[in-house]
Amino acid sequence: MPTVLDLEDVSVVRNGNRILNDINWKVEADQRWVILGPNGAGKTTLLQLASAMVHPSSGTAQILDSRMGRVDVFELRPRVGFASSAMAKRFPADETVLNVVLTAAYSVTGRWNEQYDEIDLRRAQRVLAEWRLDHLEERRFGSLSDGEQKRVQIARSVMTDPELLLLDEPAASLDLGAREELLQLLGGYASAPSAPAIVMVTHHVEEIPRGFTHVLLISKASVVAAGPLQDALTAENLEATFGLPIVLSETDGRYAARAASV
Numbered sequence: 001m002p003t004v005l006d007l008e009d010v011s012v013v014r015n016g017n018r019i020l021n022d023i024n025w026k027v028e029a030d031q032r033w034v035i036l037g038p039n040g041a042g043k044t045t046l047l048q049l050a051s052a053m054v055h056p057s058s059g060t061a062q063i064l065d066s067r068m069g070r071v072d073v074f075e076l077r078p079r080v081g082f083a084s085s086a087m088a089k090r091f092p093a094d095e096t097v098l099n100v101v102l103t104a105a106y107s108v109t110g111r112w113n114e115q116y117d118e119i120d121l122r123r124a125q126r127v128l129a130e131w132r133l134d135h136l137e138e139r140r141f142g143s144l145s146d147g148e149q150k151r152v153q154i155a156r157s158v159m160t161d162p163e164l165l166l167l168d169e170p171a172a173s174l175d176l177g178a179r180e181e182l183l184q185l186l187g188g189y190a191s192a193p194s195a196p197a198i199v200m201v202t203h204h205v206e207e208i209p210r211g212f213t214h215v216l217l218i219s220k221a222s223v224v225a226a227g228p229l230q231d232a233l234t235a236e237n238l239e240a241t242f243g244l245p246i247v248l249s250e251t252d253g254r255y256a257a258r259a260a261s262v
């Protein structure tokens, strides 16, 4: 299976702060990873590295078939899907849902005077239907609920058929129903044989969708554990990551965690 992301001894230093420290991590094309770790651990920075938005201060980073520093990142970026609330803030609030998704094909966030091909339009409509957004096609992005906006962000990020999909906290701020609907959609998408490699950052083990295969636990800029969920997602590793004793349970492929003393 091809490797889509390969970080070797990667460190990122910003303003004298070591935000990532000697990270070694490999993602294969058929793997779906979740990244867990406390606030400030370096999770978002890791996703920014994987999307070629941040360069390593030292070490080597290979994304898809390209080594960072030796590749034109503007050619690489369209092959990597990225969804985050920070990016959603760049979508004009009065843009239609259809245009927010469609404009991904042209690497812009708002529609100007571009001519769109019929094939792109049909693809955008198919993607909207897959993420249960077809009834909202003509709605203004700014008028959507948080849950709907999160699904639009993901629909936009898969519009270009990426080889690597990066999701930064896709379930944050959702109510129970919206979270479960999103996790069901993400689980179905991740389980399809045609799905790209996926890396999803989350704060909660409850938000790991079925169909995800691996976990990377990170704390204070360093990897605590990484590997298949059944081996690496343990109470001991969560305790080492979050610094408190944890009780972890798994039911039907979904996880739950709480402090051991509560």
Ligand SMILES: Nc1ncnc2c1ncn2[C@@H]1O[C@H](COP(=O)(O)OP(=O)(O)OP(=O)(O)O)[C@@H](O)[C@H]1O
Pocket (backbone or CB within 6 Å): 014, 015, 017, 019, 037, 038, 039, 040, 041, 042, 043, 044, 045, 046
């Ligand atoms: N430009 C910068 N200069 C100095 N420190 C920075 C800079 N950008 C980020 N940091 C610090 O790097 C650390 C890691 O940030 P990052 O956003 O990657 O963490 P995170 O794990 O995603 O956190 P959260 O869960 O709170 O979103 C934080 O302590 C942050 O304050």
